[in-house]
Each structure stands twice: as structure tokens, then as C-alpha cells.
Amino acid sequence: EVQLVESGGGLVQPGGSLRLSCAASGFTFNNYPMSWVRQAPGKGLEWVSAISGGGDFTLYADSVKGRFTISRDNSKDTLFLEMNSLRAEDTALYYCAKRRAAAGHNFDSWGQGTLVTVSS
């Protein structure tokens, strides 16, 4: 059974930094691209970032480009999101999501999310 468990969220001041982690199990982690998707309180889903299975190719939404960095450690089956220069509008529940197939643009497994609150 696929499991994705996020951690690292919390309360941070505007301009601060945070590093999220997502521990994966139940599948061959390095075979699958992974993404971060966020959901502001009471709002819809927003794709944030993606990384290839080998970690050599990354993508970002315009809203986080230059501030967030996605990475992965395939030896530890773990996905990361380094978030810098945080803003109030980054407040959201951050999900890690596994792509259903190596190709394609959909996610068949999601974690339960980790909450990031940016506030002074």
C-alpha cells in the first residue's frame, strides 16, 4: 500500500523559511515523478512544484519560482520542499502527491498534508 507522510509544517513569520518532508513507502520511489500541491484554508488546490524520478528535472508554479526548491533523496524515499521568503499567501495545507505513471499529469496517491501558516 502506498503511503505518503508529510512533516515539517508550522508557524513562521513573513520572510522566514521552512523545509517540508514527505516520507514515501509502498512503491518504487525513484520510478515516479512527485509533486507538491497546496490548499489555502477554505480554498481550492494549487499545484506548486514537481520533480522527476531521478531528481534531475524540476518545475515550479510562477507563484513560488525563485523562493521554493523541490528535491528528493531516493536513497531514503523522501521528497522535500525548501521554502524561503515566505509570504502570508503561502499559508496552506501542503500535500505531496505521487504521479500515477511515469508519464501523464495526474496523481493517484496523496499524503494527508502538513499545514504551513505564515503570520507575524
Next chain:
Amino acid sequence: QSALTQPPSASGSPGQSVTISCTGTSSDVGGYNYVSWYQQHPGKAPKLMIYEVTQRPSGVPDRFSGSKSGNTASLTVSGLQAEDEADYYCSSYAGSKTLLFGGGTKLTVL
């Protein structure tokens, strides 16, 4: 890039059919057959219901179906059941390896 456009709400009685639309542009929904639909119950993670416009993952009831015409994709739920009450989100590949989501539709089973 703007989010895809979905109606904020939809409703139907048990046993009825409901269709939720998702409107984009020729640069996303209309340009690729990479539309997906997700179901999200309150406090839960999203669940993939439809991918690549019409495909159902294993375990998803065949009451759920997807289609697309031009720049608008649709999710139809037939034979509505109480457990179908949830938020539904569409998503589409939008070129340059990016992904867009819709604003979500709250489906109420009357």
C-alpha cells in the same frame, strides 16, 4: 496562468445524474487530453476519480465518467449516492510541464 473555471456548486437527488463543467482555454483543457478529476471529502486528501479525460482508476465506480468538448471538460456522476457529496476539482496539463486546477465544485446530494 488562471485557474480553470468550475461552477461553485451543483446538486442532485439520490439516483439522479449531475454534470460538473470545467472550462479552460486552447492552451490547457482544449489543447491536451490530460484532464483529471479529483474528489475531496471534508478534512481528507483528494482522490483521483478520472484521468486523461475519460479513464477511471481501478476501484472508482463506473457511475463516474468524464468527457471533453473543445475547451470544456465535464464530470458526470450517475445514480447519485449520499457518499458522492464532496468537493470536486478538475485539473489540466497547461503546457511547459505545468498543471492547472479548477476552483472546485461543491456537490450536494439533496
